[in-house]
Structure formats: C-alpha cells, structure tokens
Amino acid sequence: MAKITPGVGPQHSQLVVLVGATGDLSRRKLLPGLFYLSSAGFIPSCRIIGVSLDQLDADGFRKFAREALDQFSSRKVKDADWAAFAETLDYVPTGAGADPLKAAAAEAERKLGNENKRLLYLSVPPNAALSAVRLLAEADLVDRSRIIMEKPFGTDLKSAVALNAKLHEVFSEDQIFRIDHFLGKEPAQNILAFRFANGLFEPIWNRNFIDHVQIDVPETLGLGMRSAFYEATGAYRDMVVTHLFQILAFMAMEPPTALAPGPISEEKNKVFRSMLPIDPKHVVRGQYTGYRSEAGVDPESDTETFIALKCAIDNWRWAGVPFFLRTGKRLAEGQRIISIAFREPPKSMFPPGSGVSAQGPDHLTFDLADAAKMSLSFYGKRPGPGMRLDKLSMQFAMHDTGLIGDVLEAYERLILDAMRGDHTLFTTAEGIERLWEVSMPLLEAPPPVRLYPPGDWGPKSIHQLIAPHAWRLPFERVWRNPNPAGG
Ligand code: BG6
Numbered sequence: 001m002a003k004i005t006p007g008v009g010p011q012h013s014q015l016v017v018l019v020g021a022t023g024d025l026s027r028r029k030l031l032p033g034l035f036y037l038s039s040a041g042f043i044p045s046c047r048i049i050g051v052s053l054d055q056l057d058a059d060g061f062r063k064f065a066r067e068a069l070d071q072f073s074s075r076k077v078k079d080a081d082w083a084a085f086a087e088t089l090d091y092v093p094t095g096a097g098a099d100p101l102k103a104a105a106a107e108a109e110r111k112l113g114n115e116n117k118r119l120l121y122l123s124v125p126p127n128a129a130l131s132a133v134r135l136l137a138e139a140d141l142v143d144r145s146r147i148i149m150e151k152p153f154g155t156d157l158k159s160a161v162a163l164n165a166k167l168h169e170v171f172s173e174d175q176i177f178r179i180d181h182f183l184g185k186e187p188a189q190n191i192l193a194f195r196f197a198n199g200l201f202e203p204i205w206n207r208n209f210i211d212h213v214q215i216d217v218p219e220t221l222g223l224g225m226r227s228a229f230y231e232a233t234g235a236y237r238d239m240v241v242t243h244l245f246q247i248l249a250f251m252a253m254e255p256p257t258a259l260a261p262g263p264i265s266e267e268k269n270k271v272f273r274s275m276l277p278i279d280p281k282h283v284v285r286g287q288y289t290g291y292r293s294e295a296g297v298d299p300e301s302d303t304e305t306f307i308a309l310k311c312a313i314d315n316w317r318w319a320g321v322p323f324f325l326r327t328g329k330r331l332a333e334g335q336r337i338i339s340i341a342f343r344e345p346p347k348s349m350f351p352p353g354s355g356v357s358a359q360g361p362d363h364l365t366f367d368l369a370d371a372a373k374m375s376l377s378f379y380g381k382r383p384g385p386g387m388r389l390d391k392l393s394m395q396f397a398m399h400d401t402g403l404i405g406d407v408l409e410a411y412e413r414l415i416l417d418a419m420r421g422d423h424t425l426f427t428t429a430e431g432i433e434r435l436w437e438v439s440m441p442l443l444e445a446p447p448p449v450r451l452y453p454p455g456d457w458g459p460k461s462i463h464q465l466i467a468p469h470a471w472r473l474p475f476e477r478v479w480r481n482p483n484p485a486g487g
Helices: 024-039 058-072 079-086 098-112 126-138 157-170 186-196 227-231 234-252 261-274 410-419 429-444 462-466
Strands: 013-019 046-052 089-093 116-122 145-149 176-178 210-218 283-288 306-311 323-328 337-342 363-367 373-381 389-397 449-452
Touching (some): 013 098, 024 079, 024 410, 046 058, 058 079, 089 098, 098 116, 116 126, 116 410, 126 145, 126 157, 145 410, 176 410, 186 363, 210 234, 234 261, 234 323, 234 337, 261 429, 306 462, 323 462
Parallel strands (some): 145 176, 210 323
Antiparallel strands (some): 283 306, 337 363, 373 389
16 A cells, blocks of 8 residues: 555545446546545545435445446455445435435534535536536535536536536635546646756747647547437547646646646646637547447437647747647547657758658657656667668656556545645636637537547548648557566
8 A cells, every 4th residue: 555645635534425426437436536545544534425316325325336446446445445435435316305415414424523524526417517516505515615526617618607607606716626637647747847847848848949749648448338428528528628728738838936726727827828719620520430329329420539639829939839639539549648749950961761850850758647658759870880860769657666556546636635625736717718718619610520430540631630740649669668577
C-alpha cells in the first residue's frame, strides 16, 4: 500500500452522496476510487449513500459495489477492507423522493459521530443534473457540502449558462467542483511541472520554435452499455469540449502567478478567450460502420463517434500555430498523447538521401497514460561511414522511477481535492461557457458524418485536414520497454 503523506486528505469525516451510483462511471471509477481512498486511510472516515433510478436496497447496492470492485479495481481488494467499506454503504432510489434521502443522511451522519462535511457527486447526464440538484436541496443537504458536477456541463452555450444560473440559486460558486478527470491525471499535472519548474523549454515554447501541436486520444473502446448517453452526446461533447480543450489549456497557458486555483484558472481562461471559434470547414466528423445497428442507437443516427479538428489560439504566443485534435471510438489503438512538433532548421547541408527530415520534425511527446512517459526525438548520425541520419529519442518513463505505486488515479486525486475544498484542478463556469461559445459554429452547422471501418484511424479526410503535416500516430517506433529484463 502507498505511503500516505500527512495532510493530503481532508480533515473532516465525509458523507458522500453519489447520485448515479449504479451508472457506468460509478462502477468503473467512483466506487473503486472511494474504496481505495477509504481503505488506504486518505479520508478520516466516510459513509456513502448511493442514489440512482434502480430499485435497490442497501444490500443490493453492496453487491453492486463488490462486483464493481472485483471487475474494475486496479488494486487487490482485501476481505477485511471490503467488510469495513461495505458497512459504510447505504442506498436510496431516486424515485423514493427527498424524505428517505434526508433520513438516510441523518443516520449516516449520526454514525460518523463528529462534525462532518458532505460531498455530493452528480454522475448523471446533463439533462438530469437539475432534477438531481433539486432532490439534494429538498433533502436539506446543501449546508456543509461540496458538489462535484460531471461533464459534459450543459450541451451548448445556452444550456450551460442556464445550468450555471440554476446551480447558483442553490450552491455558491465555492461549493461547486466541475470535474474534468483528464486534469486529475498525473501526467497532465506533470505538464505544469515540466513547463514551469524547468528553464530548458521555456524560451522555445512559442510560435517562433513550435510548428504545430497534436492532441490525439484515439480509443479502441466501443460504447459498452453507454449508448443512450453517447447517442445524445457524441465525441465532440464527450471528449473535445471537455478533456482535450482542458489539456490544450495546460499546454498553452502563460505561467500563472501562483500554483493556486485563481491564478491557474485565470491563465486557462485567457487561452480559451484567445481561441478562435471552431470553423466547421476544419472539422472531420466520423462514425464507425455498424454504430447505427447497435442497441439503443437511432438507425439513422448522425452522432459522431470520431472527431478531428484544427483550432487556433490567436494570441502573441501561439498566433499561426495550428493545434490538431483527434479522438474517437473503435479506432486502431488506444493512446493519449500530446505531440509538439518543432520547426525544422532553415537550411540543410545534409545531402538528399541522407535521411534528414525523412521522419518528420523533432518532437516532444507527452503520453498521458497513468504510467506517464515523455520523449524528445531528434536526428542523429547513424554509425559508420558517410553521413546517414536516423531519428533518435530520449525517453522518460514513470515506471523507471519505482514510484508508480504512488500514482493516484485521476478520479481518486480529484475526489480528494474536492473533499479538501481545493479547486486547482477543476474547471470554472467562465471557462466552460467560453468553450461552448467557441463551439457554437460547429454545433450549429456540423459537417456530415463520414463512415470509417472499426479498427482504423478515422475517415480518410483526416489526412487533408492536417496536410502538409502528418498525424504522429501510429508511431513509427514503439516506446522503449520500461524496466527491460536486467535493466
Ligand atoms: C470519459 C468519456 O470522460 O473519458 C469516455 O466519457 C472516455 O467516453 C473516457 O472513454 C476516457 O478516459 P480515460 O481516463 O480512460 O482516458
């Protein structure tokens, strides 16, 4: 078990009300994450009330939670830890209304014994968010609480503004935590460390030296049981307006005046303010063949399961540097990379055939997997006579530090931060509204979806979108194996 640094967790015991408790996210991430945080001692003590449409009782919810841990926990579940955790679980069906929830909360808080805080986690689709907020308010749970709102936050500018306004009628802004789990990923925070704790790259982190940037998050996953959610959401709302733009902000922002929520949000929001509206001409929407015949999908569905686009940040640092973003389901590989391509030298003395520029420009690449990796690739001489060039690379893999066991999963990290009242890695109302604003030209006039075969990299037109550059993925060289035998 990881060593726990004192002070990283909340001071108070926590009542967690998990709305959407039997949903996909809860099974995969929230219940395993809460289990780990509780059993590893990050939280002083904690009781959890699941709330969902399903007609379950507390035992039914415990069974659900146990199956979720068995299937999705990345760490071994010890029987004694499970028994202690199971005892803290309770369940109230949404349909039962506010009174049973209020009674269950009072009982849980009596058992917690001392003065506790409340964490209300809304893991529900955008159209169910407000009714969940009303339920929590009627159950008298607003006081002493913090509320985590899942993405997507709204479905367009108008709905996001309305949701923020309604939310503010019940919760004050400092109680609201709009979550984007990509910001909780260890390597995403490492972008901040890499950029702002080192002097090496700072002088070249701008349009004079950087040619273009790619943020590429292909997934091999299909929809699983999420077709109802996905059919109404699509790849742009599910991934781009949320995760990919947030990562882009970490990559592109100016140095904040302090590593604190206000200054970081301010710099991210400046990036969003400088973003040009998304031009539908620079967007490729795709749908994998077979999507329309899946259960829960409209046979004439226009929902995109893939999106690639070019966007621009029109400020002093980035004017003229294209940012290419891509993500989609059922693609050839699962990867999450940011790839920064540097400009090529102005003149080359290397003869044709030497291999210079044959493998694209020099790149700095961040891999956002939990076991983060980074690489810097450059041309070097191939040993032997003459002057032949090869692409070489320096690589760092978190595995090699021996500290990989200390990595908290993104949701674990963010739940802990919300319990502590720390907004640093959460998004703001202003930022989200601006992102919907720049998205409106695309949402109002989306280009037609183009089909792609499952297992590919998207529709063919992705190559025109990025020309004269090329997509960095698939990598022509594999990442070096971390910890090779004997190494
Ligand atoms: C979620 C999306 O927010 O992020 C999913 O709703 C997507 O569609 C997932 O698969 C990807 O997250 P991760 O952490 O697995 O990269």
